[in-house]
Amino acid sequence: MVKYRNRLEIIADVLAVAKGGAGKTQIMYGANLSYMLLTRYLADVMDMGLVRTEGENTYTLTEKGAEFLQEFHGYRADRREVEKQLSEVKDKKMMLETRFLTAEDER
16 A cells, blocks of 8 residues: 655655755655655745755755754654554454444354
C-alpha cells in the first residue's frame, strides 16, 4: 500500500535535506519531489522563514526552520504512538465482536 505524505511531512523532508545546506537538485531528490513541487515548496518555506539562501543556489535552515523540524519529530513520534494504540483498540474490538457477538452455530 502506498502511503502519501501530507504537507507537513513534505515540508519536513525539504527541511531535513536543507539542514546542512543543499542545492535545488539535492533537495528535489532527497525530498523525493518533482521539479514543479520543489519550486512550490521552496517558495513556501522561504516565505514562511524556515529556509534562507546562502550564496547563489544553496538553501539552508533558519533558526525557525530548525525549531520546526525538531517540533515535527516530536509530533511524528506522538502520532505513531497514537496510531499504534488505535490499532490495538481496533484489534480488541474485533476480538470482542468475533468471540462474543457471533451466533452459537457460527462458531
